[in-house]
Amino acid sequence: MxxxxxxxxxxxxxxxxxxxxxxxxxxxxxxxxxxxxxxxxxxxxxxxxxxxxxxxxxxxxxxxxxxxxxxxxxxxxxxxxxxxxxxxxxxxxxxxxxxxxxxxxxxxxxxxxxxxxxxxxxxxxxxxxxxxxxxxxxxxxxxxxxxxxxxxxxxxxxxxxxxLNYAPIGFELLADEFTLFELQHIHEAVLGRKLNKDSFRRKMLASGLIEDTGQRRSGTAYRPAALYCFKKAER
Amino acid sequence: MxxxxxxxxxxxxxxxxxxxxxxxxxxxxxxxxxxxxxxxxxxxxxxxxxxxxxxxxxxxxxxxxxxxxxxxxxxxxxxxxxxxxxxxxxxxxxxxxxxxxxxxxxxxxxxxxxxxxxxxxxxxxxxxxxxxxxxxxxxxxxxxxxxxxxxxxxxxxxxxxxxLNYAPIGFELLADEFTLFELQHIHEAVLGRKLNKDSFRRKMLASGLIEDTGQRRSGTAYRPAALYCFKKAER
DNA sequence: CAACATATATGCTAGATGTAGATATGTCAA
DNA sequence: TTGACATATCTACATCTAGCATATATGTTG
Structure with a gap:
C-alpha cells in the first residue's frame, strides 16, 4: 500500500x-x-x-x-x-x-x-x-x-x-466438570453426526487433555459416570 | 450494529x-x-x-x-x-x-x-x-x-x-502435468518435513483426485515417471 | 548389453479405529 | 437385603492406514 x-x-x-x-x-x-x-x-x-x-x-x-x-x-x-x-x-x-x-x-x-x-x-x-x-x-x-x-x-x-479435528474446542462449551459422554454429545452436536462411544472414549483418554477428578456424576438412576476436567497446564 | x-x-x-x-x-x-x-x-x-x-x-x-x-x-x-x-x-x-x-x-x-x-x-x-x-x-x-x-x-x-490436510492445494502450485514425486516435493515444502514416498503415492492414487495422462516425464537419466493431472471435474 | 538410478509393486508391522461382548457399579423396587 | 435394571467401563478382535523393507520394472548411459 x-x-x-x-x-x-x-x-x-x-x-x-x-x-x-x-x-x-x-x-x-x-x-x-x-x-x-x-x-x-x-x-x-x-x-x-x-x-x-x-x-x-x-x-x-x-x-x-x-x-x-x-x-x-x-x-x-x-x-x-x-x-x-x-x-x-x-x-x-x-x-x-x-x-x-x-x-x-x-x-x-x-x-x-x-x-x-x-x-x-x-x-x-x-x-x-x-x-x-x-x-x-x-x-x-x-x-x-x-x-x-x-x-x-x-x-x-x-x-x-x-x-474440532485438531483443537480441543469441546471444552469451551462445557462446565468445569463433565463426563466423557457429555463431551461426546458436544462433539456430536458440532459435527452433526453420531460418534462411536468406545472409540471416542479411548481417543479422549489417550489425548492427555483431560484428567479424572475422582468425582462422580450423581443423581442418575444408573451407574454414575466419572467426572473429568480439562488439564489446565496443557492448554 | x-x-x-x-x-x-x-x-x-x-x-x-x-x-x-x-x-x-x-x-x-x-x-x-x-x-x-x-x-x-x-x-x-x-x-x-x-x-x-x-x-x-x-x-x-x-x-x-x-x-x-x-x-x-x-x-x-x-x-x-x-x-x-x-x-x-x-x-x-x-x-x-x-x-x-x-x-x-x-x-x-x-x-x-x-x-x-x-x-x-x-x-x-x-x-x-x-x-x-x-x-x-x-x-x-x-x-x-x-x-x-x-x-x-x-x-x-x-x-x-x-x-493441506483436507484440501488439494498442492495442485495450485504445480503445472498442469506433474509426477507423483513432484507433488510430494510440494507437500514436503509446505509442511517443512519429509514424507514417506510409498505412503504418499498410495494415498494420492487412492484419493481419486488425479489421473494418469499416459505421458511420461522425459529427459531423465533413469526410468521416467508417469505424468498425472488433476481431475477437473472433481474440483 | 550390462550397470545404474529411479519408478513402481508387494508384503510385513505397528498403531488407530469400529464393533461386539463381558464385566462393574450405581439406583430402585419388592 | 436382594435382584432387576441401565449405563459405565473394560477387553478382545477385525479392519484400515501409514511407515518400512524388499523385489521388480524401465528408462538412460557407457
Whole structure:
C-alpha cells in the first residue's frame, strides 16, 4: 500500500459482529440474536455487533460487542472468523464487517439471554452451508435474519466443525466438570453426526487433555459416570 | 450494529495485502515482496497491497493488488487469510488490513517477478511462528520487512499447512502435468518435513483426485515417471 | 548389453479405529 | 437385603492406514 493511493481512497465503516455459540444438553446448537428495532432490517434478528472505535483493536471491539450487546462478561473463547466486504451488505452504506465467533457453556449462555430482553435463543439447523443457514426460535418458528448474518452463522459452524479435528474446542462449551459422554454429545452436536462411544472414549483418554477428578456424576438412576476436567497446564 | 452508534464512530482506512506464495523446484517456499520507496518503512520490503476502493469488494481489491502490484493476471487461487487491526500497525494512522494469500506455480511466479523491477523473491524460512517469520533474498541476505508483514506471512504459511490436510492445494502450485514425486516435493515444502514416498503415492492414487495422462516425464537419466493431472471435474 | 538410478509393486508391522461382548457399579423396587 | 435394571467401563478382535523393507520394472548411459 503506497502513500500515493491515499487521495484515491475513501473511508468505509468497520464493524465487528459476533456469533456466540453454545450447545444445550438436548444437543441443539444455539446462538444469540438481538431484535433490530430500527431500519434497516427492522424487526429482523441480527448478530450482536458494534462499530470499531478509533482506539480500539478488532479483538477489543469483539469483547465490547459481547459485553454490551450480549451480556457476556469475563473470560470467553473468542476468535476471528472472516471479514465480509460485499458492496451492498448494509443499505446504509459501505460497511466492512469483521466477524468473530465465541464459545460458552450452556449455563453462561442461558444467563446471557436472560439478562437481555431483546435477545433470543436461535437454534441453528445442522445443515449449514456456505451460503447461509436457517435459525428457529424455541417454539420452532423460523427467525428472519438481517444483513448477511445467515452466511456469517453458517461460516461459524463450518469453522468449529473443522476446528474440532485438531483443537480441543469441546471444552469451551462445557462446565468445569463433565463426563466423557457429555463431551461426546458436544462433539456430536458440532459435527452433526453420531460418534462411536468406545472409540471416542479411548481417543479422549489417550489425548492427555483431560484428567479424572475422582468425582462422580450423581443423581442418575444408573451407574454414575466419572467426572473429568480439562488439564489446565496443557492448554 | 445500531444506527445510534453512527455518530460515535470514525472511519479507519481499509487495505488489502496479499501473500503470493509459490514453491520452486529446489523445494524453497517463496513469496513476492515490493521495495518501499517512501516512508513509512522506506527501504524495507512489504507485501503487495492496495487501499480498498469505494465500489470494490475485498476480493476485487485482492485481485487488483495482484494485478497492479505483483503483475499476476488471470485465474489464480486466492483466499482470504485474516484481518489485522492493531492500533499502531501503520504509523500513518489507523489502518485495518484484510490479508489474502494466493498460490501460483513456479513458472507464473518467476514471470511475475521478472515483470516487476521493484519486486524481489523472498525465501521463507520454514520455521514459521505465529509471531512472524524471517525472509531472505536469493543470495541468502535477510530482508527487512515493513509493517506487521512478517506476522502476515507467518500466518499464511500456517494456513496452507493446515489446509493441506483436507484440501488439494498442492495442485495450485504445480503445472498442469506433474509426477507423483513432484507433488510430494510440494507437500514436503509446505509442511517443512519429509514424507514417506510409498505412503504418499498410495494415498494420492487412492484419493481419486488425479489421473494418469499416459505421458511420461522425459529427459531423465533413469526410468521416467508417469505424468498425472488433476481431475477437473472433481474440483 | 550390462550397470545404474529411479519408478513402481508387494508384503510385513505397528498403531488407530469400529464393533461386539463381558464385566462393574450405581439406583430402585419388592 | 436382594435382584432387576441401565449405563459405565473394560477387553478382545477385525479392519484400515501409514511407515518400512524388499523385489521388480524401465528408462538412460557407457
Amino acid at each position: 503506497d502513500s500515493q493511493d491515499f487521495a484515491k481512497t475513501f473511508l468505509p465503516e468497520v464493524t465487528v459482529d459476533v456469533v456466540l455459540l453454545s450447545i444445550r444438553s438436548d444437543g441443539s446448537l444455539v446462538t444469540l440474536l438481538a431484535q433490530r428495532d430500527e431500519e434497516p432490517f427492522k424487526d429482523t434478528w441480527a448478530l450482536p455487533g458494534v462499530f470499531v472505535g478509533r482506539d480500539e483493536t478488532l479483538d477489543a471491539a469483539a469483547a465490547r460487542a459481547l459485553r454490551t450487546k450480549a451480556a457476556i462478561v469475563g473470560d470467553v473463547f473468542v476468535e476471528q472468523l472472516f471479514t465480509f466486504g460485499d458492496l451492498n451488505r448494509d443499505p446504509r452504506g459501505r460497511i466492512v464487517s469483521v466477524a468473530y465467533y465465541a464459545l460458552v457453556p450452556e449455563g453462561r449462555f442461558a444467563t446471557a439471554v436472560a439478562r437481555n430482553k431483546d435477545a433470543v435463543i436461535a437454534r441453528i439447523d445442522a445443515s449449514a452451508t456456505d451460503d447461509g443457514i436457517a435459525v428457529r426460535n424455541e417454539a420452532g418458528k423460523a427467525l428472519k435474519l438481517g444483513f448477511d448474518h445467515g452466511r456469517i452463522i453458517g461460516m461459524a459452524l463450518q469453522r468449529i466443525r473443522g476446528k | 445500531d444506527s445510534q452508534d453512527f455518530a460515535k464512530t470514525f472511519l479507519p482506512e481499509v487495505t488489502v495485502d496479499v501473500v503470493l506464495l509459490s514453491i520452486r523446484s529446489d523445494g524453497s517456499l517463496v513469496t513476492l515482496l515490493a521495495q518501499r520507496d517512501e516512508e513509512p518503512f522506506k527501504d524495507t520490503w512489504a507485501l503487495p497491497g492496495v487501499f480498498v476502493g469505494r465500489d470494490e469488494t475485498l476480493d476485487a481489491a485482492a485481485a487488483r493488488a495482484l494485478r497492479t502490484k505483483a503483475a499476476i493476471v488471470g485465474d489464480v487461487f486466492v483466499e482470504q487469510l485474516f484481518t489485522f487491526g492493531d492500533l499502531n500497525r501503520d504509523p500513518r494512522g489507523r489502518i485495518v488490513s484484510v490479508a489474502y494469500y494466493a498460490l501460483v506455480p513456479e513458472g507464473r511466479f518467476a514471470t511475475a517477478v521478472a515483470r516487476n523491477k521493484d519486486a524481489v523473491i523472498a525465501r521463507i524460512d520454514a520455521s514459521a511462528t505465529d509471531d512472524g517469520i524471517a525472509v531472505r533474498n536469493e543470495a541468502g541476505k535477510a530482508l527487512k520487512l515493513g509493517f506487521d508483514h512478517g506476522r502476515i506471512i507467518g500466518m499464511a504459511l500456517q494456513r496452507i499447512r493446515g489446509k
